[in-house]
Amino acid sequence: MRKIVLAVLSILIMAGFVMSCTPAAAEAPAPAAEEPAAEEPAAEEAAAAEAPATVDYPREETLYTMGKQWGPPTSWNPMQQGSYAMGTIGLCYETLFLYNPLTDEYIPWIAESGEWLDDTTYQLKIKKGVTFSDGEALTADDVKFTFEMGKNFKSAFYSELWAWLTSIEKVDDYTLTLTFSSPEYQKWATYIYTVAILPEHIWSTLTEEQAITGANQPPLGSGPYLYEAADESKVVWKRNDNWWGIKEMGLTMAPKYIIDIANISNNAALGMVLQGQVDLDNNYLPGIASVINGGYGITTYFPEPPYMLSGNTAWLVMNLKKAPMDDAAFRRAVAYAIKVEDIVNKDYGNIVLPANPTGLLPVWDKFVDQAVVDELGFSYDPAKAKKILADAGYKDVDGDGFVETPDGSKIALEIGCPNGWSDWMVAIQIISQSLKEVGINVEPVYPDYSALTAGLYGGDFDMVINNDVQISNTVWAYYNFIFYHPIKEQMISGTGNYGRYENQEVFDLVDQLDATPIDDIEGMKAIISKIQKIQLTDLPMIPLWYNGVWSQVSNAYWTNWPSSVEGAPKYLPATWNGYWNMGAVLMLSELQSTAAE
Amino acid sequence: MKRYFTRKVLIYLLTFFIAVTIDWMIPRFMPGDPVLNMLAKAGSVHAEAQEVMYGYLTTAFGLDLPIWQQYFNFWKALFHGDLGVSVLQFPRPVADVIKSAIPYDLLLLIPSIVLSWIAGNKFGAFAARSKKLDNTILPVGYILTATPYMWLGILLGWVFAIILKIFPISGAFSYALKPAFTWTFIKSVLQHWFLPFASLFIVQFGGWAIGMRNMIIYELEADYAHYLEALGAPKRLIRKYAYNNALLPQLSGLALKLGVIVAGAMSTEIVFSYPGIGYLILMAIQNSDYFLLQGCFLFIIIGVLLANFIIDIVFILVDPRTRLGMQGGS
Numbered sequence: 051m052r053k054i055v056l057a058v059l060s061i062l063i064m065a066g067f068v069m070s071c072t073p074a075a076a077e078a079p080a081p082a083a084e085e086p087a088a089e090e091p092a093a094e095e096a097a098a099a100e101a102p103a104t105v106d107y108p109r110e111e112t113l114y115t116m117g118k119q120w121g122p123p124t125s126w127n128p129m130q131q132g133s134y135a136m137g138t139i140g141l142c143y144e145t146l147f148l149y150n151p152l153t154d155e156y157i158p159w160i161a162e163s164g165e166w167l168d169d170t171t172y173q174l175k176i177k178k179g180v181t182f183s184d185g186e187a188l189t190a191d192d193v194k195f196t197f198e199m200g201k202n203f204k205s206a207f208y209s210e211l212w213a214w215l216t217s218i219e220k221v222d223d224y225t226l227t228l229t230f231s232s233p234e235y236q237k238w239a240t241y242i243y244t245v246a247i248l249p250e251h252i253w254s255t256l257t258e259e260q261a262i263t264g265a266n267q268p269p270l271g272s273g274p275y276l277y278e279a280a281d282e283s284k285v286v287w288k289r290n291d292n293w294w295g296i297k298e299m300g301l302t303m304a305p306k307y308i309i310d311i312a313n314i315s316n317n318a319a320l321g322m323v324l325q326g327q328v329d330l331d332n333n334y335l336p337g338i339a340s341v342i343n344g345g346y347g348i349t350t351y352f353p354e355p356p357y358m359l360s361g362n363t364a365w366l367v368m369n370l371k372k373a374p375m376d377d378a379a380f381r382r383a384v385a386y387a388i389k390v391e392d393i394v395n396k397d398y399g400n401i402v403l404p405a406n407p408t409g410l411l412p413v414w415d416k417f418v419d420q421a422v423v424d425e426l427g428f429s430y431d432p433a434k435a436k437k438i439l440a441d442a443g444y445k446d447v448d449g450d451g452f453v454e455t456p457d458g459s460k461i462a463l464e465i466g467c468p469n470g471w472s473d474w475m476v477a478i479q480i481i482s483q484s485l486k487e488v489g490i491n492v493e494p495v496y497p498d499y500s501a502l503t504a505g506l507y508g509g510d511f512d513m514v515i516n517n518d519v520q521i522s523n524t525v526w527a528y529y530n531f532i533f534y535h536p537i538k539e540q541m542i543s544g545t546g547n548y549g550r551y552e553n554q555e556v557f558d559l560v561d562q563l564d565a566t567p568i569d570d571i572e573g574m575k576a577i578i579s580k581i582q583k584i585q586l587t588d589l590p591m592i593p594l595w596y597n598g599v600w601s602q603v604s605n606a607y608w609t610n611w612p613s614s615v616e617g618a619p620k621y622l623p624a625t626w627n628g629y630w631n632m633g634a635v636l637m638l639s640e641l642q643s644t645a646a647e
Numbered sequence: 648m649k650r651y652f653t654r655k656v657l658i659y660l661l662t663f664f665i666a667v668t669i670d671w672m673i674p675r676f677m678p679g680d681p682v683l684n685m686l687a688k689a690g691s692v693h694a695e696a697q698e699v700m701y702g703y704l705t706t707a708f709g710l711d712l713p714i715w716q717q718y719f720n721f722w723k724a725l726f727h728g729d730l731g732v733s734v735l736q737f738p739r740p741v742a743d744v745i746k747s748a749i750p751y752d753l754l755l756l757i758p759s760i761v762l763s764w765i766a767g768n769k770f771g772a773f774a775a776r777s778k779k780l781d782n783t784i785l786p787v788g789y790i791l792t793a794t795p796y797m798w799l800g801i802l803l804g805w806v807f808a809i810i811l812k813i814f815p816i817s818g819a820f821s822y823a824l825k826p827a828f829t830w831t832f833i834k835s836v837l838q839h840w841f842l843p844f845a846s847l848f849i850v851q852f853g854g855w856a857i858g859m860r861n862m863i864i865y866e867l868e869a870d871y872a873h874y875l876e877a878l879g880a881p882k883r884l885i886r887k888y889a890y891n892n893a894l895l896p897q898l899s900g901l902a903l904k905l906g907v908i909v910a911g912a913m914s915t916e917i918v919f920s921y922p923g924i925g926y927l928i929l930m931a932i933q934n935s936d937y938f939l940l941q942g943c944f945l946f947i948i949i950g951v952l953l954a955n956f957i958i959d960i961v962f963i964l965v966d967p968r969t970r971l972g973m974q975g976g977s
Binding site: 105106107109112114120121122124125127130131132133204205207208209210262263264265279281282283284286309311314315318321327470497498499500501503504507518540542543544545 | 677678679680681683684685686687696697698699700701703707733735736737738739744747748809816817818819820821822823824825826831920922930933934935
């Protein structure tokens with residue numbers, strides 16, 4: 051009896067091993083680009099295979115990253131903007147341009163140049179010598195094919211483009227002319243650095259379902275890294291030593307391997323960063339400020355507070371369809387009452403900055419109309435808040451310490467943030483506290499993330515903290531978020547204007563801003579000034595603080611990280627989706643291995 | 648025999664049907680919309696695109712159908728082995744996600760359950776009626792069996808991974824390795840496996856040892872033991888009989904505790920970021936991934952029912968009374 055049990059047990063354990071050895075994800079096929087140029091690498095690899103290597107990826111040649119991947123990597127499809135594995139766009143697939151918000155420049159990447167010939171014609175020139183990793187040349191045909199996929203497949207994320215793009219004409223193998231029905235300069239500038247150019251010879255045979263919902267594994271792009279392997283806990287990218295950029299742009303990426311580890315608990319993540327097991331960590335780690343000065347070799351973008359670059363604005367979104375939030379005076383009182391300083395100091399330990407009254411990120415400082423801010427801006431001033439409330443007729447009638455609306459009905463509001471987002475949970479406690487001090491009864495609530503967002507998008511909420519709009523190439527994206535229109539039943543994720551603010555005048559201004567050329571800074575400023583006037587008068591949302599581009603790096607294996615220090619590279623040090631193509635990929639060419647010294 | 652099995656199978660089928668129905672219901676009564684969650688990750692670079700994707704994905708997941716239709720489709724797909732597509736790990740099919748998690752669960756659960764049961768029983772029997780051991784083992788055993796799996800896991804992780812740095816704290820194998828059938832890889836798997844296994848093993852071990860110790864004492868007081876003693880049988884022989892008799896309640900105890908153990912394994916997996924079903928369930932709940940959650944629970948339902956069924960059969964093999972009862976019945 052016992053023998054049978056033991057035998058069965060050992061069989062099961064063996065079976066378990068065999069199964070766990072079979073990788074969940076298919077092995078990468080040998081990168082085809084390497085075979086034509088198979089001079090010495092083949093021999094090298096054979097030798098490496100024979101030698102009893104202790105690890106597959108030598109530590110000193112590998113860049114370990116963490117912070118992007120919530121759950122196992124499962125998709126390498128650049129059409130799936132939210133769920134593609136770390137690096138799919140940026141390391142593997144490339145965009146026409148990169149956009150670096152820190153220097154506010156568009157860096158030609160696949161594209162040689164792009165310019166508006168007139169108000170509706172855009173001419174795009176592609177670099178000669180760009181190739182996909184299988185050796186096929188990337189030409190105007192691939193670019194045309196990629197954009198036209200948005201016309202053919204309605205579920206492509208850029209199908210909306212075809213509402214105002216009329217046609218794409220191929221002039222020659224490296225030149226395209228795009229004709230628009232109406233010039234949305236700002237929005238178009240977003241597409242040129244976010245749409246990954248796909249190889250037509252592979253994607254042209256795919257159906258809509260395959261192209262949009264397929265896992266696209268292994269991916270084949272034109273980028274500096276090749277897909278190497280993936281399993282439940284990580285994705286591995288291997289440098290493409292035949293990448294076109296080496297010759298065409300003179301760039302060499304330092305790490306031979308990039309391994310992105312799926313997020314683990316905060317404590318374990320911090321431990322791995324401290325021990326130098328992770329080189330670049332993009333998690334929000336509470337208390338990181340005390341570690342930076344602790345002699346662990348951990349650095350951040352700024353050597354002093356706020357340590358982190360500002361990546362998005364945390365807004366207090368109010369439901370304008372509900373009393374008393376429908377009253378601009380009430381909203382103004384709220385803005386004056388919130389002690390953001392406490393959130394910055396006590397909650398975040400000074401790793402974030404308080405927001406400007408316009409909510410614009412520091413990179414857009416030039417668009418803040420200081421005269422408007424001086425006139426209509428707000429700052430923490432509880433006395434002023436009380437006065438605004440009193441003037442507008444909000445009085446404590448029943449003597450419970452909280453004000454009632456001018457018509458005498460009680461105010462009992464809720465402010466929400468997702469359960470488990472510890473920094474925001476503390477923030478809404480502070481907000482609730484400071485609002486109560488001026489007599490506004492607001493209680494913090496922490497529903498589950500899904501429940502909270504369902505309420506937010508459907509318009510069933512009082513006050514919620516939200517940061518759906520991120521740093522990008524255009525300040526228009528911020529105003530499109532605050533004043534998103536038209537108002538719909540469901541204002542779903544990422545659209546904005548969840549509070550359902552309605553004002554046709556400002557909606558028109560936002561559209562006008564979209565139709566202003568990106569280099570017409572003065573024209574943009576004039577429109578933005580008008581928008582800011584309305585924004586600061588009506589306060590549809592209240593900007594609170596800037597969340598950081600959380601990034602802590604270890605200098606144990608790699609140095610020369612992006613930093614505000616003079617002479618250091620100026621790129622966003624983040625691996626999140628959309629950040630590689632915001633210049634972060636150039637960080638890889640600047641890194642220096644400590645082993646080489 | 649036939650009647651016994653028919654009855655058992657019918658009960659199992661009914662349990663399966665009810666459990667699966669509840670399994671289907673629970674995630675749907677959770678607040679939130681999985682498609683919205685999925686889109687929320689995409690950010691807002693292209694706001695209009697979000698609306699297009701929302702409509703497309705809602706249809707793709709079949710979430711726009713009336714609720715009864717969704718339930719019907721669920722059963723239909725289930726019989727085709729189709730558990731749907733995971734929202735969290737889109738576009739991977741749920742069956743595929745679970746398949747890659749199962750080996751880790753089997754690696755943890757089966758050895759810890761079987762080994763702790765065997766070792767716990769042996770040790771409990773050995774300790775019974777030996778004054779010194781009894782005095783020390785009894786309190787330790789009680790403490791162990793009452794220890795929450797998660798707490799012990801955190802404690803072991805802290806001591807062996809953070810302070811002593813003997814074992815790794817997270818994952819199923821080293822991040823620097825590719826899964827392959829090599830000694831390096833197997834060694835790495837074993838290293839990562841040890842702490843979660845140990846925390847499961849230790850807690851269960853305490854429970855079985857206590858149970859066995861009590862049962863042995865009870866059996867040694869039984870008439871047949873006294874009779875054997877009066878006949879002058881050696882002590883070893885008496886204890887052997889007592890042990891065999893005491894095993895039966897321990898076996899049914901195992902059937903009863905399986906559910907608890909599986910739940911314990913889940914919290915252990917979460918502590919060590921061990922990529923089994925428990926870890927998946929946590930992530931599925933956090934991302935309102937209906938389909939993955941359903942799939943995981945389905946796996947647990949089938950697993951627990953199957954294990955109970957196996958124990959039923961083992962009962963027939965080891966307990967002559969069950970066999971006799973069945974013969975009498977047929």
